[in-house]
Amino acid sequence: EWNAARQAFLPPKPTQSWIGAGAFTGSFSTAEAIAEGRAAGLAAAGGPSAPSVLPVVEAVPGDPDPAPVFEIRAKGKSFVDFQHDVTAEDVRLAHREGFVSVEHLKRYTTLGMATDQGKSSNVPGLAIMAEALGKPIPEVGTTRFRPPFAPVSIGSLAAERFGDLKPERLTPMHDWHLANGATMYSAGLWYRPMIYGHAGETVEQAYVREAKATRESAGIVDVSTLGKIAVQGPDAAAFLDRVYTNMFSTLAVGKARYGLMLREDGLAFDDGTTWRLGEQDFLMTTTTANAGKVMQHLEYFLDVIWPELKVHVTSVTDEWAGAAIGGPKARQILAACVTGTSVDNAALPFMGIVRGEISGVPVMICRLSFSGEMAFEVYSGAGHGTHVWEALVEAGKPFGLVTYGLEALGTMRIEKGHVTGAEIDGRTTARDLHLDWMLSKKKPFIGSAMMDREGLIASDRLELVGLIALDNLPFNGGAHIVEEVDEANPHGSIGHITACCYSPALGRHIALALVKDGKARQGTRAHVSDPLRNRFGPVEIVSNHFFDPDGSRMHG
Structure with a gap:
């Protein structure tokens, strides 16, 4: 019911079934609320004569009744609903156009349709409509009131759930990793093993042991987190030719190919392998970090740019469990546990x-390698992931198979010179990363029109190189590279380190870096300059391919 004194709609007089108190009844002062609450409590307990342990609270004057000011007239806009930017003129326009019912007014102007459901705007809006109609506010009516009737704190909505800042994504083998000594690491939303440490080992000692054992015998790592996208349809091959810089329509069924994607501006976007499972059926793999972005990228071009293509893309990342097993004895381990196919070089060549x-x-x-060793990626349904993983681990015991985590994985990829998001950072081109051999000259592709802009082909761009610490001290990621070191006044940066590690294969501290005109500097010396961490020292600039540069180990 409309209450002219309070300038608000209030509940009708209480009945025997309920009693109101406080702001609910239009009493907004603390004193009024306490007095009404006391009276309501006594009434519920049996009337004024009921015993009470509460002291009597004397009523004190509260705030004066609100004045009926529903619009501040100004030269500019006079807002009524601040959430949906509804103005007083919008309400009058609704009146002029015949939307005089409160329900029509609400939908025509969106008055009261924001998160507060009109708690802060409905009465002023109705008052302006009442003025336009020449009626009192009660005759205009109200829309249906919806909860919440008072603001609700985020803490109340959260209730007892706390501690998680963001969602967690777990691989199918997560519990196995925990049960077998893995130290977990948050990579994006995924939890992945960092190391499988032995008692008393440091992180460096653990990953050095894991990487060394993988290169000497074999290692297995959980790769379920890689993005996996099914690309299917009559135009799937043609679509991939446009998405990747290299050709995929020529890929034979039963083969995989490494691919590079560019953004529309010609800069490198993501890399990964795509497998041709059938004439119209491909399985694309992406980096873990960019899985969602690549999916969005593909959907945009299919929905907006090339809607005529008959292609369907589906994220299947969570449908597959993946294990990568690599090392000189990896094939022997697979042969010991795989049935229904041979895994020799004739049946399963590289890719x-x-x-x-x-x-x-x-x-x-699929036979492919990120570690630089002969390696195989084994995929099974996610529900069977742990079962297959355990079978591989058991088959590998006689061959010295080790489980390894992200630290060893990163070490071996640095030794091999493979790029990740640290190098594909949104500022580098295919040429900067020495991937220009993947830029097809036979077809256009996303980014091909922009990749040869003057700034992207300049001779002094930062290019991928390798660094060897001549003092054999550890590097720090992000440290600058300079031609001449000046500890007192660091300046003259010619590049920076993107990734670094101790290499068990080389017995040296090494790094990947982006250095100005880096390819031409190979074989020369420079210095690392890291004043924040007080690390200065001489380095040799070399090829980013530290280990097995001709690929004989993974192709063998």
Whole structure:
């Protein structure tokens, strides 16, 4: 009911079934609320004569009744609903155009349709409409009131759930990793093993042991987090030709190919392998960090730029469990547990794909390598991931198989010179990363029109190189590279370190870096300059391919 004194709609007089008190009844002062609450409590307990342990609170004058000021007339706009930017003129326009019912007014102007459901704007809006109609406010009516009737704190909505700042994504083998001594690391939203440490080991000692054992015998790592996108349809191959810088329509069924994507501005975006499972059926893998962005990228071009293409893309990342097993004895381990297919060089050459079974579970195996060793990625349904993983680990025991985590994975990729998001950082081109051999001259692709802009082909751009610490002290990520070191006045940066590690294969501290005109500087010396961490020292600039530069180990 409309209360002219309070200039608000208030509940009708209480009945025997309920009693009101406080702001609910239009009493907004603390004293009024206490007095009404006391009276309501006594009434509920049996009337004024009921015993009370509360002291009597004398009523004190509260704030004066509000004045009926529903609009501040100004030269500019006079807002009524601040959330939806509804003005007094919008309400009058609704009146002129015949939307005089409160329900029509609400939908025509969106008055009261924001998060507060009109608690701060409905009465002023109705008052302006009442003025335009020449009626009192009660005759105009109200829209249906919806909760919340008072602001609700975020803490109340959260209730007892606390501690998680963002969602957690766990691989199918997560519990196995925890049970087998893994130290977990948050990589994006995913939790991944960092190391499988032994008692008393430091992180560096653990990853050096894992990487060394992988290069000497074999290692296995959980790669379930890689983005996986099914690209299917009659135009799937043509679509991939446009998305990647290199050709995929020529890829044979049962083979995989490494691909590079550019953004529309010609800068490198993401890399990964895509497998051709059928004439119209491809499985694309992306980096873990960019899985969502690549999916968004593909959907945008299919929905907006090339809607005529008959292609369907589906994120299947969570449908597959993945294990990468690599090292000189990796093939022997697979041969010991895979049935239904051979894994010898004839049946499974580099970038080949076969299907078989491991411990009764159907698997798909692709021979490719991120570590630089002969390696295989084994995929099974996510629900069978732990079962297949355990079968691989058990089969590998006689061969000295080790499980390894992100630290060893990163070490081996640095040794091999493979790029990740640290190098594909949104500022580098394919040429900067020495991937220009992947830029097809036979077809256009996303980014091809912009990749040859003057600034992207300049001779002094930062290019990928390797660094060797001549003092054999650890590097720090982000440290600058200078031609001449000046500890008192650091200046003259010619580049920076993107990734670094101690290399068990070389017995040296090494790094990948982006250095100005880096390719021409290979074989020369420079200095690392890191004043914040007080690290200065001489370095040799070399190729980013520290280990097995001709690829004989992974192609063998």
